[in-house]
Amino acid sequence: xxLSPLFKPDPALDLVLERFIEVPPExxxxxxxxxxxxxxWFTPKPWIVAECEIDLRPGGIFRTLMQSPDGNESNDxxxxxxxxxxxxxxxxxxxxxxxxxPSENPFITAIITMEAEGDGTRYCSxxxxxxxxxxxxxxxxxxxxxxxxxxxxxxxxxxxxxxTSR
Amino acid sequence: xxLSPLFKPDPALDLVLERFIEVPPExxxxxxxxxxxxxxWFTPKPWIVAECEIDLRPGGIFRTLMQSPDGNESNDxxxxxxxxxxxxxxxxxxxxxxxxxPSENPFITAIITMEAEGDGTRYCSxxxxxxxxxxxxxxxxxxxxxxxxxxxxxxxxxxxxxxTSR
Numbered sequence: 668x669x670l671s672p673l674f675k676p677d678p679a680l681d682l683v684l685e686r687f688i689e690v691p692p693e694x695x696x697x698x699x700x701x702x703x704x705x706x707x708w709f710t711p712k713p714w715i716v717a718e719c720e721i722d723l724r725p726g727g728i729f730r731t732l733m734q735s736p737d738g739n740e741s742n743d744x745x746x747x748x749x750x751x752x753x754x755x756x757x758x759x760x761x762x763x764x765x766x767x768x769p770s771e772n773p774f775i776t777a778i779i780t781m782e783a784e785g786d787g788t789r790y791c792s793x794x795x796x797x798x799x800x801x802x803x804x805x806x807x808x809x810x811x812x813x814x815x816x817x818x819x820x821x822x823x824x825x826x827x828x829x830x831t832s833r
Numbered sequence: 834x835x836l837s838p839l840f841k842p843d844p845a846l847d848l849v850l851e852r853f854i855e856v857p858p859e860x861x862x863x864x865x866x867x868x869x870x871x872x873x874w875f876t877p878k879p880w881i882v883a884e885c886e887i888d889l890r891p892g893g894i895f896r897t898l899m900q901s902p903d904g905n906e907s908n909d910x911x912x913x914x915x916x917x918x919x920x921x922x923x924x925x926x927x928x929x930x931x932x933x934x935p936s937e938n939p940f941i942t943a944i945i946t947m948e949a950e951g952d953g954t955r956y957c958s959x960x961x962x963x964x965x966x967x968x969x970x971x972x973x974x975x976x977x978x979x980x981x982x983x984x985x986x987x988x989x990x991x992x993x994x995x996x997t998s999r
Binding site for chain 2: 673674680722725726727749750758760762763765766767768769770771773774775776778795796797798801
């Protein structure tokens with residue numbers, strides 16, 4: 668995909684995960700934009716997505732509450748959407764909340780791109796950070812393992828969707 | 834103007850300045866979106882806008898370098914555009930830089946709205962903050978005085994534009 672230079676990854680500041688998914692972009696888009704789908708793949712199992720809010724427009728909320736199996740640990744991700752280009756690009760950040768309000772704890776902007784490739788999708792997820800130390804921190808927190816597991820779950824989940832959704 | 838609830842001001846967190854400007858919205862929009870115009874009104878005189886960069890698309894840079902008359906003091910505002918609805922709404926933030934990258938020093942999101950009223954424009958500029966303490970800090974830094982002066986300069990400047998621009 669020809670990305671605008673604005674969205675080209677900077678190796679010093681960004682972390683990128685790319686893979687092929689064996690369903691068309693429309694279905695990957697669907698899985699990314701409805702709470703009932705997000706809850707099936709968005710956090711590495713056995714953690715669960717206990718709550719998910721999606722208001723799919725620029726400035727609209729994107730929130731997922733992830734919980735450990737025993738419910739003792741949780742991660743409440745709050746952010747908003749920045750760009751919505753159906754079946755092509757979805758951008759959200761936790762640096763802004765609903766209505767574009769600056770947040771308390773900015774960490775990443777996520778740029779998700781998908782492009783048709785044969786019968787499937789070339790899928791790319793990028794985490795953008797403010798400086799090298801935050802990128803490094805994210806890498807050490809297990810970006811490749813975590814986002815890798817989650818994209819594996821996504822790729823497996825979209826294949827199980829009923830034919831009516833495909 | 835009927836603003837989406839997402840963009841309704843929250844008195845505890847937002848600061849708002851509203852006024853009538855005696856030219857149509859198209860001209861106010863013009864003044865907000867071209868560097869050669871920004872440099873004429875965007876900082877309270879005798880400070881000057883020494884540099885201005887505008888890349889008018891979501892994720893595109895908005896930067897102004899403001900300087901004191903002797904050049905000893907400056908304020909380098911760096912951010913990006915979030916929403917661009919010509920002649921109606923312009924949203925930018927310093928919480929994100931070009932390409933939506935989280936910034937080092939997030940402070941505000943600015944939501945600028947304009948609506949035709951008679952022969953002129955009902956103009957509203959809102960500064961959105963992450964919490965009450967930042968709103969209070971901004972108010973004490975002189976929001977009403979600063980943004981008031983600047984909107985006065987804007988209102989005066991747009992009336993001097995040559996007929997070809999109007």
